[in-house]
Amino acid sequence: MANTPNFLAKNKSVILYGVFLAALLFLLKWLELRFMIINHAFEIYAGSIAVIFTALGIWLALKLTRPKTILIEKEVFTERPETFILNEKELTKLNISKRELEVLELMSAGLSNQEIALKLFVSLNTIKTHNARLFEKLEVKRRTQAIETAKRRCIIP
Amino acid sequence: MANTPNFLAKNKSVILYGVFLAALLFLLKWLELRFMIINHAFEIYAGSIAVIFTALGIWLALKLTRPKTILIEKEVFTERPETFILNEKELTKLNISKRELEVLELMSAGLSNQEIALKLFVSLNTIKTHNARLFEKLEVKRRTQAIETAKRRCIIP
DNA sequence: TGAAAAATCACCCTAAAGTATGAGGGTTAA
DNA sequence: TTAACCCTCATACTTTAGGGTGATTTTTCA
CATH class of the missing domain: 1.10.10.10 (Winged helix-like DNA-binding domain superfamily/Winged helix DNA-binding domain)
Known part of the structure; x- marks a missing residue:
């Protein structure tokens, strides 16, 4: 199964998540350096993390559970066989x-x-x-x- | 519209989220006090927040979107095996x-x-x-x- | 045999369908 | 950019469809 493009396509969400996580780490590191010298920097930093990761979690959940839909089978009375039978x-x-x-x-x-x-x-x-x-x-x-x-x-x- | 029980029932998820958030704040405060004196305490703390809030986000998303998954109606034709093929x-x-x-x-x-x-x-x-x-x-x-x-x-x- | 149902037709009127023609804006491929 | 569609809409007109009412004749069936 050397189907690389298919693999990439199927795991698109996971890869995207990884990339996004890496980007976030950079952002957080930058924030850390930026706010470490300010008062209440820690609280701001923690809050940012909380907000961002909550959003990330929501996005992730929505992304992964999107195809989770309940199918309602609806019976439709359509009786038209190929050979017509007069009702x-x-x-x-x-x-x-x-x-x-x-x-x-x-x-x-x-x-x-x-x-x-x-x-x-x-x-x-x-x-x-x-x-x-x-x-x-x-x-x-x-x-x-x-x-x-x-x-x-x-x-x- | 003084329908208080109904209001509580309808906003159950939101209220639960609020309570859970409060509990989390206590936990985080405790963690802060606990790990402030250890090396890499900050990283551990941030990581904890990230993990917990990601989980929280996922839980929240699942909780809020669960009732909205009843969507698609599938028509089942009882006596019509051959479906229409557009020419x-x-x-x-x-x-x-x-x-x-x-x-x-x-x-x-x-x-x-x-x-x-x-x-x-x-x-x-x-x-x-x-x-x-x-x-x-x-x-x-x-x-x-x-x-x-x-x-x-x-x-x- | 007599009533009910079916089939036939007429007249008048309104609503809907269809014809003809022109025209402006949007997309697409040569 | 031009030509060829496609989609849109309009106006004016003719034809067909449909609604309502009433009537006569034939068939059917209890």
């Missing part, structure tokens, strides 16, 4: 008629109301009525929502 | 931009143009422009067709 229960529960389902499928295929009307040999108004009932039963407001809901519930492929 | 080739071939894809996905979710505009913090006209380009690139005339085509080509799930 008859949903259909009867929602009380969607044969004709409405037909309209829904053509809608999902991307046809306009006019095109659906022509295809089913009925008037545009009829399609609109079917749509209105469909939206009511599916509890949606738009055809795109209807398509999304219907697909999710396995009413259409 | 990057199609995307680049069709020359669909990131923003356009974003709009397309929201469209597919059943949102209206106005809702998409609000969600993306842009104007309705901007969404309409994105739509027009999308329809042109996908060679369709309506949003429902766009959704159908995009799904079939694995551009959206």
Whole structure:
């Protein structure tokens, strides 16, 4: 395992900590020389150390425990197997008629109301009525929502 | 808001930290008196402070960040082993931009143009422009067709 | 057989979607 | 720096979608 770059990358935090510690030692040595001749120098020095190392500890802890997150597994009811199986229960529960389902499928295929009307040999108004009932039963407001809901519930492929 | 017990409970960590700090000061004072007469007493003292306060910082950080680790929700699809694989080739071939894809996905979710505009913090006209380009690139005339085509080509799930 | 449900259609109106055109600012690569 | 996108927004217009109401005919089923 002569993977040096990987080693460096993985221990980045530790190395950074080492470097930071070295820098701190220099700083502290300098502070020592600087304040040794002043009154209460010792207290100042000790306080500085306390503050800096507390901060260091906090930083270190945050750095090391960052990936520690609790995963909440959320169950999502999405049942769409590759081979479409019509969910008859949903259909009867929602009380969607044969004709409405037909309209829904053509809608999902991307046809306009006019095109659906022509295809089913009925008037545009009829399609609109079917749509209105469909939206009511599916509890949606738009055809795109209807398509999304219907697909999710396995009413259409 | 005279909810004293609640205040105590909520600031438990802070209070504990205060008490611990006071205890530490006593300890340090004792150490100071103890080691002031020994050679290298200063270094030992400083080292002690560093170690103790680093530990304190780590403890503090862990204590304060523990309740904030409940974050990520993982969606588990019960009956859908094959996850969606974005067809990057199609995307680049069709020359669909990131923003356009974003709009397309929201469209597919059943949102209206106005809702998409609000969600993306842009104007309705901007969404309409994105739509027009999308329809042109996908060679369709309506949003429902766009959704159908995009799904079939694995551009959206 | 009679009521309920389904399917059909019409009219009117509003809301949303879509078309066409222009334009300014930002990024990026030649 | 220029050209090519990309993202943004606007205005004006047309088309489509959707809501509400009411009605007729056919099917279905208890």
